[in-house]
Amino acid sequence: MRAPSLPTVLLHLRWLQLRRAFPPYGLVLLALAVVFVLVLMFRAVHQDASHTAYIAGGTLLTVWGLHQRRPDLHFLHRHVPQARLALAMEYGALVLPVLLVLGLAGAWLAALVPSLVVALPWMPVVRTSSVRGSWLRRGIAPRLFEWRGLVQATHPLGLLMWLAALAFCWLPMLPLFLLGIIVLMAASTQEQCEPRAMLLATADDARSLLRTKVWGAVRLMTLVLMPVLVAATLFQPGWWWVHAGFGLGMLVLVAYAVVLKYANYRPNMRLEANGANVSVAALFAILPGLGVVPLVMLLTEWPKARQNLNACFHDHHH
């Protein structure tokens, strides 16, 4: 059967994936989250017109990064008719809400910058098999190998985003937005299950494995979040409670992603469905007053993770 040749094929595919990944209420929550972020953007632009440049540039940079690192690019070029046009449509749809915000705020000139994403499919993609961020990886403990994998998958885009968050820590929302993206990238790394040999080499039993992985993740994320949040609080002392709440929420979110992985652990599998749960948890983490929900989700999954890992460590014999 031939693949449909419409340039909207990728949009159709994304819609199907969304419907598979989320239950109907999840789609509604996701839509609400998008609207929430857009309202925040609109308010930021309205408050200070200089924010438009950061939002426009940041959007273009993010989509460029996605295009450079997307694993299915070769496949799409081989199997999808008019692949470049389909990619342009997909990127266009992705930045459309941002264009809408900038347009509503009257920043038409700045809106031209994210519009350039439709030209990205015609730009060259740099592919390399070299090891990325060697100096960063050296600071990560061997037992937290998935974080080394994260560096490989996101460097240097992740580092640039972190530097941007630090550089623009005097702005009210942008640093939190960028940190949120970094945390979601870190959480998505937890979808990939390691082989059984690596699991058993990490710890002697389920309890110490969970402790190693969760505390290791919390420690690393604290190192990522703290400098930006402390600097942001220095510029806006009145927001200390927002920064503290955000920081704690993000730490709980990463811990939840780790525990969720081990609650559903199957050797060598990629647990793509976990992404939907983490997205729901992320949504609750940023919604005011609902930050406790990810913590409840984390505590609910912890015993399941212990039980699942006990089977992997065959501790049921003891």
Added chain:
Amino acid sequence: MITITDLRCAYGERTVLDIPNCTFAPGVHGIVGLNGAGKSTLLNALYGFGRNSEARVQWKGEDMNHRNTAFQEAENYFHPGITGREYLELFMSGKGASDVHVLNDLLEVPLDALITTYSTGMRRKLALLGALALSREVLLLDEPLNGLDLASVRVLEAIIRRLAERGRTVIVTSHVLGPLVALCDRIHLLQHGRFTRVFERGHTDGLEEALFAELDERTRAVVGEWGGDLSA
């Protein structure tokens, strides 16, 4: 000494392994059998997976599991985005682990490259180095010769022999009889999930015949019935 008592494994209703009792003394043991004989199931069970609840699989009186046993599985998977060196660092980070970098002078795995760029043989060698780094008393190797070049097979044989001299127990499965006969102190013939014969080093006459007897008989019958007529 490994002792096995009442070990049975089943996939659904089908019993694939049935070993009432068996012992493995320190040294190198080969397990040979045709596809589906139960070789990988046996190694998994020795490692602690898929056993029946009545089974007792012990090494020196302790339950055999990952704390006293290292296992190189037949299929090698690795977490994406890490290098060979990072993989070995994980295996060398535990208590009692040994540094295996010196062995890599012989196996020549490009440790500073991403594992995703490795060939099949390189992946097998890396998995072997990982298992050796754990420095366990028992080493289980499932088809370790698959994908290895001749030079690496010789190195692997030397490593296994050295482990046996140091009193370790190594259990190896393979489809390739030649290297296994040269390497093992004992070869256990596994057929339909049961050990049917044991061959000592230097007394392996009849091993090939015993392994293929049933297959040869079936082959003669089927090929004779087929008669070479391709027109149908």
